Structures are given as structure tokens and as C-alpha cells.
């Protein structure tokens with residue numbers, strides 16, 4: 387594997403499959419007292435410039451289960467918030483810890499951190515990518531019997547960071563990925579092009595949610611307003627009003643389709659209460675798998 391995990395395109399198909407298999411091993415071990423502790427004595431610094439529940443707690447608890455230790459850093463109480471350059475932060479942290487996780491705005495902040503850090507850097511979400519989420523989602527889809535090389539995934543809503551990472555995964559693994567979104571809200575065109583260069587998947591963008599959902603094995607959605615887009619609320623509510631996963635849309639999908647959402651969800655906006663609480667929803671499996679897959683990532687990236 388490369389030194390850093392900043393986007394799905396950093397991984398080869400066999401590396402994704404191997405992380406999923408290792409994540410499943412960690413899941414099976416659960417809380418067993420005699421489980422291995424490969425990261426005993428190791429530390430992870432976690433920089434959060436945006437809010438988080440799952441990413442923060444799953445990385446911290448996962449690091450603890452691996453025998454290591456995690457340090458939470460927010461801009462408010464570190465020098466990051468007072469303008470210390472990210473390159474200096476990277477070089478300082480590299481002298482203390484064995485890996486850094488960052489959740490931030492511009493993806494270039496994460497790449498700059500990774501370039502200056504001598505230790506591995508993991509992307510815990512940027513404006514453009516959310517690789518750990520999609521790895522957990524792939525693990526979840528596999529657990530629910532989906533063929534990661536052949537499945538048909540329909541993404542309904544905003545072509546955001548989560549959608550971009552799905553586009554990359556589709557091309558690396560070779561499955562079909564269809565986004566239904568309003569004009570102007572497509573996945574990032576540069577990322578789509580870069581993923582196409584790997585070129586094994588079948589990625590399409592359509593306008594009609596029913597066309598995307600037709601025979602889908604996975605129906606996926608995410609919020610209409612990502613973190614940092616709160617001021618666009620009015621415009622986005624209008625643009626996305628027909629891009630909701632509801633019971634009617636679910637009927638277009640395959641009979642064995644699962645419904646996924648990275649959470650947090652806004653019931654009544656991108657997904658209905660009935661569907662997210664219904665029998666096809668696997669949203670809490672996805673949330674749980676964040677921890678197991680990240681344990682696999684940390685075990686792989688951090689030098690033992």
C-alpha cells in the first residue's frame with residue numbers, strides 16, 4: 387500500500403479486498419480479551435476541522451482496540467486554529483505520533499499534510515473525498531451478499547464527497563454506479579476523469595431517480611447539505627426535493643436491495659423515516675464497520 391490513504395484511487399483492487407477481509411477479521415474478534423494488539427505503544431493524532439461523531443469515535447475506539455492510543459485535536463484548542471501552517475503541524479506531529487488522521491475542508495489541506503508528514507496520513511473526510519466511509523460501505527455490501535465486482539449501486543442526491551469516492555471505487559473494482567442528481571450537482575468532473583483512467587467500472591449520471599434505482603442492488607443517499615454548505619440550504623432544498631429515497635423508489639430496486647446512508651441522516655429530506663428504519667436499511671452496520679475497516683487500515687499503514 388502507499389504511505390497515505392487520501393482517496394480510494396490510492397488503493398488497488400486487491401488492496402481494497404484485503405482491507406475488507408482484514409476488517410472482517412477484526413469484527414469477528416470483537417472484544418475478545420486475547421485479540422492481538424499490533425499497535426501497542428503507537429499513537430494516532432486526529433485533526434478535526436469539521437464536526438464528527440462516527441469518524442472520531444470509531445478511530446479512537448479502534449486505535450484503543452489495536453493496543454494504541456489516539457489524540458483528538460480541534461482547531462479551537464490547538465495552534466492550527468491560530469494559523470500555524472499545516473506543513474509545520476505535519477512535521478511536528480511526525481516526531482510524536484505514528485500516523486495522522488485529518489478531517490478538513492479543501493482536499494489540498496490533506497495532501498499538503500501528507501506531503502510534509504513522514505508518517506502515514508489517513509483522510510477522515512474532505513470536501514472531495516471520504517475513502518474510509520466507502521471502504522466501510524463496501525465491507526457492509528459484501529456482508530449483505532453483494533458481489534463487489536458486479537453489483538449495481540444507485541446513488542440518489544448530491545454528487546458530493548461520498549459520491550466522488552463511490553465513483554472511484556466503482557472504477558477500481560469494476561461495478562456499476564449510477565448517480566441520479568439535479569443539473570449542477572454532479573460528482574466532481576476532475577475526479578470522474580481521474581477515476582475513468584483506471585476505467586474498469588461503469589459510471590453513469592442520470593436525472594431520473596427511478597432510472598438509477600431500477601434493479602439496483604444498493605440504494606445509497608447522503609445529506610443534501612454537506613458540512614460547509616449550510617448557507618446554501620434554501621437553494622439545495624428546492625434542487626433536491628425529488629431526490630429522496632422513499633418506499634416508492636425502493637420498489638424500483640432489486641427485490642434483495644439494501645439501503646445505505648453514511649449518516650448523519652436528515653429524515654424527511656434525502657430519506658424517509660419509513661425506509662431508514664425499514665428492513666432493507668443497513669445504516670447501522672455501515673456505521674459499525676467504520677471502526678473495523680479503520681482498524682484494518684491503521685494496522686496496515688502503521689509500521690509495527
Ligand code: CP
Nearest residue numbers: 438439440441648649
Ligand atoms: N459518516 C461519517 O463520517 O459520520 P461523522 O460525520 O459522524 O464522522
Ligand code: NVA
Nearest residue numbers: 546608612613648649
Ligand atoms: N457529505 C457529508 C458526509 C458526512 C459524513 C458531509 O460532507 O458533510
